[in-house]
Amino acid sequence: MDVDGMNVAAEAVVEIVPGPAKEQRPPQKRRERVRNSIGVLVETLRIFEAVREAAEEEEQKEQSPKTSEDEAEVIEDKVQIILSDSTSPDRGTRKRKQRKKKKKNVPEEVDHPGLHKYWTRRYQLFSKFDEGIQLDQESWFSVTPEEIAKHVAERCRQCDVVVDAFCGAGGNTIQFALNCRRVIAVDIDPAKILLATNNARVYGVQDKIEFICADFMQVAATLKADAIFLSPPWGGPDYTQKQVFNLEDLSCVDAKEMFKVAKTVSENVIMYMPRNTNRKQLMSLAGVGNLVEIEQSVFRSKVVALTAYFGKLIDSNF
Numbered sequence: 380m381d382v383d384g385m386n387v388a389a390e391a392v393v394e395i396v397p398g399p400a401k402e403q404r405p406p407q408k409r410r411e412r413v414r415n416s417i418g419v420l421v422e423t424l425r426i427f428e429a430v431r432e433a434a435e436e437e438e439q440k441e442q443s444p445k446t447s448e449d450e451a452e453v454i455e456d457k458v459q460i461i462l463s464d465s466t467s468p469d470r471g472t473r474k475r476k477q478r479k480k481k482k483k484n485v486p487e488e489v490d491h492p493g494l495h496k497y498w499t500r501r502y503q504l505f506s507k508f509d510e511g512i513q514l515d516q517e518s519w520f521s522v523t524p525e526e527i528a529k530h531v532a533e534r535c536r537q538c539d540v541v542v543d544a545f546c547g548a549g550g551n552t553i554q555f556a557l558n559c560r561r562v563i564a565v566d567i568d569p570a571k572i573l574l575a576t577n578n579a580r581v582y583g584v585q586d587k588i589e590f591i592c593a594d595f596m597q598v599a600a601t602l603k604a605d606a607i608f609l610s611p612p613w614g615g616p617d618y619t620q621k622q623v624f625n626l627e628d629l630s631c632v633d634a635k636e637m638f639k640v641a642k643t644v645s646e647n648v649i650m651y652m653p654r655n656t657n658r659k660q661l662m663s664l665a666g667v668g669n670l671v672e673i674e675q676s677v678f679r680s681k682v683v684a685l686t687a688y689f690g691k692l693i694d695s696n697f
């Protein structure tokens with residue numbers, strides 16, 4: 380939706396609302412006036428809804444490959460916003476039907492005001508989204524966007540075996556599998572293992588991955604790898620409410636303990652952490668005299684996370 384379109388819709392609302400002064404109207408017209416006002420309100424809501432939907436579609440259009448069918452839908456939406464008025468019952472019916480059709484496509488777990496943005500970004504999370512990617516609610520807001528996961532995996536290209544200790548729905552696992560010989564993917568939640576298995580199949584890399592459903596802290600002693608990736612839960616989208624995210628704020632694991640255990644699997648550790656993470660604490664994990672590289676992971680022109688590299692992964696020749 381472009382800014383002009385928004386203005387047209389906003390102007391339409393301003394023009395509709397004022398009417399003649401109350402006392403000048405004949406009393407017998409009251410019911411009719413109430414009916415008209417309701418009609419105006421309903422139409423106003425429709426306009427706002429249409430503007431919101433078109434803006435989302437436009438954002439998605441900018442971010443993702445589109446089919447000609449999708450293009451047609453966006454254009455039709457725009458035309459409707461511009462022509463919208465409160466006198467055309469036909470158009471209202473059509474719009475409602477269209478909305479119903481669109482809503483049906485949005486999976487239940489993201490059909491919520493705070494989560495809808497992840498749905499509009501679906502092709503950035505997985506470019507093969509339409510080929511059968513499956514996510515649950517936690518995965519929608521936790522999955523590493525594909526470009527970031529790809530970048531991290533490319534830095535591990537020299538690694539034969541990589542452990543993804545908190546694999547979730549497989550955003551990182553898939554990219555590691557595309558760049559390395561073998562991946563060991565661990566998650567404590569059996570539902571995530573099913574999702575990641577399905578999603579790895581979509582990318583044709585399932586045969587390169589060994590999935591383990593377990594608490595990483597419990598199975599770490601049995602694992603060996605050339606690099607280990609840690610993307611633990613950050614406690615949900617509310618992590619942004621904190622000005623500084625301290626390592627103790629990780630909800631499911633003790634960060635220092637997790638790092639210590641990870642080092643027994645490989646000295647080459649990668650941590651994917653909130654963008655507001657206390658950097659001094661992150662650096663201190665490396666230990667005195669050791670290096671850490673903290674990368675600002677950018678998605679949609681914005682830093683969305685910090686990726687910290689420890690060990691040989693810092694060396695660009697590794």
Ligand code: MGP
Nearest residue numbers: 520521522523524610611612613614615616651683684
């Ligand atoms: P976000 O909270 O969606 O911020 O997380 P964004 O996109 O900046 O939202 P906006 O409304 O400010 O624009 C950004 C990224 O962080 C997500 O795409 C995930 O990759 C990652 N992420 C978010 N959470 C809540 C988690 C989490 O709990 N664990 C892990 N490993 N990654 C997460």
Ligand code: SAH
Nearest residue numbers: 522523545547548549550551566567594595
């Ligand atoms: N990087 C993943 C997202 C990880 S979200 C992706 O791109 O898809 C964090 C995951 O850690 C969740 O799926 C959660 O089930 C899992 N988890 C939480 N505690 C765990 C533990 N102790 N051991 C292994 N997995 C755990």
